[in-house]
Amino acid sequence: MGHPKRAITRDIRTRRPKRATRGAEDEAAVGWPEETVRVADVMTRPVTTFRAEMTVGAAIEAMRARKIRHAPVLDAKGALVGIVSDGDLREAILDPAVLDGLEDLRKALRVRTLKEVATWGPITVKPSTAIRQAALLMRENRIGALPVVEQGRIVGMVTGADILGTLIRLIDEGVISKPGRWGGED
Numbered sequence: 001m002g003h004p005k006r007a008i009t010r011d012i013r014t015r016r017p018k019r020a021t022r023g024a025e026d027e028a029a030v031g032w033p034e035e036t037v038r039v040a041d042v043m044t045r046p047v048t049t050f051r052a053e054m055t056v057g058a059a060i061e062a063m064r065a066r067k068i069r070h071a072p073v074l075d076a077k078g079a080l081v082g083i084v085s086d087g088d089l090r091e092a093i094l095d096p097a098v099l100d101g102l103e104d105l106r107k108a109l110r111v112r113t114l115k116e117v118a119t120w121g122p123i124t125v126k127p128s129t130a131i132r133q134a135a136l137l138m139r140e141n142r143i144g145a146l147p148v149v150e151q152g153r154i155v156g157m158v159t160g161a162d163i164l165g166t167l168i169r170l171i172d173e174g175v176i177s178k179p180g181r182w183g184g185e186d
Contacts, residue, residue: 039134040127042166043148043156049074050114052081056092057109059084070145072154073118080147080154082118092117124149125158135163 049072050059063071063086073082092112124147125134134146138160148156 037131037166037170038127039125039129039131039146039148039158040156042131042162043127043158044162045156047072047147047154047157049154050084051076052113052115052118054114055110056089056112056114056117059114060089060093060109063089070157070159072122072147072157073114074154079152080122080124080149082114082120083122083145083147084114084118085144088117088119122147126150127155131158131163131166134158138163 048062048066048068050062052073052075059071063069069086071084072080073084075081093109123137123141123143125137127148127150138144138146145157145159147154148158
């Protein structure tokens with residue numbers, strides 16, 4: 001049995017598109033700025049860092065005073081070893097096992113250190129990382145901040161708020177909202 005006739009004839013398959021293709025410059029102007037916006041452009045500097053020996057109470061006070069939700073944790077040599085978030089600290093003081101063993105919440109805040117509550121081996125990015133890649137890392141790993149490391153030293157922090165601020169700026173500048181960007185007509 002033979003194949004049925006094709007409905008699309010050769011002249012239809014090879015005709016020119018109705019719209020002229022965009023030139024490289026036009027495509028760059030309309031395209032997502034993932035190659036132009038880097039972590040270095042949006043990261044927060046300078047970075048508030050904590051030592052691993054710092055108490056939970058001192059970390060809570062410092063984060064509240066500086067209005068931050070994440071801070072890198074450094075060892076005695078100044079190398080990044082972890083990250084602590086407000087959620088980590090909340091969990092540390094509300095942990096039933098800790099509260100049962102200690103009569104007093106104030107005592108818990110003075111006794112526990114960041115060594116016990118920080119997330120060790122944090123995911124990091126470089127200043128040259130594309131902002132889109134940083135956002136994907138944060139979403140895939142369900143984290144709210146990434147330390148920015150260059151040559152083994154912390155040079156900044158990029159948070160979800162930094163990325164949202166960048167998105168808002170790009171929308172305001174019209175980079176994302178250009179006609180035809182998301183499949184609409186030019």
